Amino acid sequence: MSLRPMIVVMIVMAGAGQADPLPSWNDTDAKARITEFVARVTDVDGDSYVSPAERIAVFDNDGTLWVEQPVYTQLLFAVNRVAELAREDPSILTSDALKAAAAGDIKGVFAQGRDGLFEVISASHSGISVDEFTEVVQGWMQTARHPDTGRAFDDMTYQPMLELLRYLRDEGFTTYIVSGGSIHFMRAFADAAYNIPPQQVIGTILNSSYQVIDGDPVVMKDPGLFFNDDKEGKPIAIDTRIGRRPIFAAGNSDGDFQMLEWTTAGEGARFGMIVHHTDAEREYAYDRDSSIGGLERGLDEAGDRGWLLVDMAEDWKTIWSSGE
Amino acid sequence: MSLRPMIVVMIVMAGAGQADPLPSWNDTDAKARITEFVARVTDVDGDSYVSPAERIAVFDNDGTLWVEQPVYTQLLFAVNRVAELAREDPSILTSDALKAAAAGDIKGVFAQGRDGLFEVISASHSGISVDEFTEVVQGWMQTARHPDTGRAFDDMTYQPMLELLRYLRDEGFTTYIVSGGSIHFMRAFADAAYNIPPQQVIGTILNSSYQVIDGDPVVMKDPGLFFNDDKEGKPIAIDTRIGRRPIFAAGNSDGDFQMLEWTTAGEGARFGMIVHHTDAEREYAYDRDSSIGGLERGLDEAGDRGWLLVDMAEDWKTIWSSGE
Ligand SMILES: [Ca+2]
Numbered sequence: 001m002s003l004r005p006m007i008v009v010m011i012v013m014a015g016a017g018q019a020d021p022l023p024s025w026n027d028t029d030a031k032a033r034i035t036e037f038v039a040r041v042t043d044v045d046g047d048s049y050v051s052p053a054e055r056i057a058v059f060d061n062d063g064t065l066w067v068e069q070p071v072y073t074q075l076l077f078a079v080n081r082v083a084e085l086a087r088e089d090p091s092i093l094t095s096d097a098l099k100a101a102a103a104g105d106i107k108g109v110f111a112q113g114r115d116g117l118f119e120v121i122s123a124s125h126s127g128i129s130v131d132e133f134t135e136v137v138q139g140w141m142q143t144a145r146h147p148d149t150g151r152a153f154d155d156m157t158y159q160p161m162l163e164l165l166r167y168l169r170d171e172g173f174t175t176y177i178v179s180g181g182s183i184h185f186m187r188a189f190a191d192a193a194y195n196i197p198p199q200q201v202i203g204t205i206l207n208s209s210y211q212v213i214d215g216d217p218v219v220m221k222d223p224g225l226f227f228n229d230d231k232e233g234k235p236i237a238i239d240t241r242i243g244r245r246p247i248f249a250a251g252n253s254d255g256d257f258q259m260l261e262w263t264t265a266g267e268g269a270r271f272g273m274i275v276h277h278t279d280a281e282r283e284y285a286y287d288r289d290s291s292i293g294g295l296e297r298g299l300d301e302a303g304d305r306g307w308l309l310v311d312m313a314e315d316w317k318t319i320w321s322s323g324e
Numbered sequence: 325m326s327l328r329p330m331i332v333v334m335i336v337m338a339g340a341g342q343a344d345p346l347p348s349w350n351d352t353d354a355k356a357r358i359t360e361f362v363a364r365v366t367d368v369d370g371d372s373y374v375s376p377a378e379r380i381a382v383f384d385n386d387g388t389l390w391v392e393q394p395v396y397t398q399l400l401f402a403v404n405r406v407a408e409l410a411r412e413d414p415s416i417l418t419s420d421a422l423k424a425a426a427a428g429d430i431k432g433v434f435a436q437g438r439d440g441l442f443e444v445i446s447a448s449h450s451g452i453s454v455d456e457f458t459e460v461v462q463g464w465m466q467t468a469r470h471p472d473t474g475r476a477f478d479d480m481t482y483q484p485m486l487e488l489l490r491y492l493r494d495e496g497f498t499t500y501i502v503s504g505g506s507i508h509f510m511r512a513f514a515d516a517a518y519n520i521p522p523q524q525v526i527g528t529i530l531n532s533s534y535q536v537i538d539g540d541p542v543v544m545k546d547p548g549l550f551f552n553d554d555k556e557g558k559p560i561a562i563d564t565r566i567g568r569r570p571i572f573a574a575g576n577s578d579g580d581f582q583m584l585e586w587t588t589a590g591e592g593a594r595f596g597m598i599v600h601h602t603d604a605e606r607e608y609a610y611d612r613d614s615s616i617g618g619l620e621r622g623l624d625e626a627g628d629r630g631w632l633l634v635d636m637a638e639d640w641k642t643i644w645s646s647g648e
């Protein structure tokens with residue numbers, strides 16, 4: 001027996017330690033702050049060590065993990081589905097918002113305000129069992145294309161964020177989605193797109209009911225809102241669902257403010273991060289005045305609160321998971 | 325180098341395989357059905373194999389994992405806490421139910437019906453942050469004693485069920501509590517008592533709000549019911565929280581009927597189990613006529629539905645986790 005096998009093992013391990021977990025991030029301050037934080041909370045001998053059970057990381061979805069411009073993907077789905085349902089039964093178009101949706105007129109839907117918008121979401125997400133709805137969303141995702149790029153939506157997830165999710169999981173974190181998007185819509189693709197299983201998807205919840213139909217018990221999706229997972233709703237949902245205050249939170253709009261505020265106010269090492277959309281060339285540039293993903297308070301207070309403002313144009317080498 | 329090390333390893337493994345995972349269960353049909361089911365769904369080469377991600381097991385709490393007679397533990401806590409709060413501020417006793425609670429008169433609380441009962445729960449579970457509430461419950465559990473036995477409540481969990489939880493986890497299952505008990509009350513002891521972490525505790529949810537108090541963001545517990553995790557509520561909560569239909573469900577009352585119905589109606593191998601309280605000597609004997617843990621439909625239909633009726637007196641060698 002010689003020492004050679006042991007030496008080989010040590011070289012392999014050193015190589016693994018040096019591999020860049022975030023290759024699509026430029027070598028800017030943003031990347032350094034993330035990796036420093038992870039090193040601190042995983043250092044068993046350090047003052048900031050956090051046990052794996054407490055390594056909870058929460059991520060907003062739209063505009064944080066995938067594209068949300070020029071219009072939320074879920075709203076595109078909703079509009080398409082209302083049109084499809086109306087072809088079978090035109091009598092469902094009982095309002096101006098629903099008529100606009102059936103005509104593919106998204107501006108017309110927005111013109112009806114929050115209530116009109118919710119009417120379209122509600123009509124397109126109900127009257128169907130959860131299992132059937134999941135299949136409908138998955139079928140839609142296979143053929144739907146982004147209005148500006150013509151690409152599939154699962155090609156328009158952010159590669160640097162996929163790397164961040166994987167990196168955190170490799171370092172013992174549990175990663176959750178905490179989004180204003182509706183829970184059954186997101187679950188239909190979250191496992192495939194992000195490696196986030198259904199029990200780690202937290203979102204807006206529409207009504208549902210338990211029914212036994214011809215002897216077959218199902219959970220049915222019903223009209224109406226049960227819980228709005230936005231703003232103050234995010235910490236409340238995290239408490240209800242996870243029961244632990246996260247140590248890492250990432251968002252992109254003021255809808256994430258309370259989630260970041262609550263996360264970073266906890267004791268010990270905490271990390272708050274805002275994806276700032278600054279890249280009009282490769283993606284979109286928007287913040288204060290955007291009706292989608294509006295970011296004002298977060299932009300004003302991130303510095304004082306020690307939250308990382310990720311500058312997409314500066315900090316991200318690649319944007320899209322498709323590589324394009 | 326000799327073959328000896330390899331032989332030692334094989335003997336150790338064979339020994340582990342023969343160890344009884346359920347030593348507090350008698351060698352009756354109940355135990356055999358459980359271990360056969362687990363063997364089937366974990367046999368990679370069998371037709372009934374279920375991947376670890378899909379091995380979801382859900383357990384009711386009161387009367388399934390711990391004692392619920394002569395009165396729900398949570399109600400004892402609530403009555404104690406109302407009395408404590410009333411000593412500080414007697415003006416909170418605005419109803420007959422609350423006055424009865426403050427006097428320790430549980431029958432008087434019941435006399436005020438469901439509304440009175442909920443009033444006591446609501447008053448004793450609100451006006452406090454989640455973190456503080458958790459400490460209050462944990463403090464109470466240390467000193468509170470069961471009215472009949474004088475023992476601590478965490479000594480009155482069921483040893484056979486603790487073994488079943490551990491056995492399932494060892495076989496790759498994820499174990500959840502799905503109970504009518506309220507979520508923050510159960511979380512205060514579920515990790516210590518059952519090794520079930522907060523994100524796997526599903527229960528009734530009372531209102532809460534996000535508040536920033538003197539610069540300190542907290543989730544506050546508020547009066548009122550948000551979600552009742554009983555009967556039809558159980559499958560709905562499982563869908564919302566876990567997003568997968570369980571393959572194993574255990575309960576003890578008709579409040580668990582829909583959870584078992586939905587679980588066992590799924591495709592492939594499924595297991596439904598009802599803990600039937602038949603042991604007046606070592607525990608309590610009750611079913612159809614009990615106002616706590618009433619079991620009628622489940623008792624009538626368990627046979628036809630293939631659900632296991634666990635006969636506590638016959639099937640359990642030991643009852644209590646304390647060994648007494
Ligand atoms: Ca967003």
Ligand SMILES: [Ca+2]
Pocket residue numbers: 384385386387388575576577579617
């Ligand atoms: Ca029960």
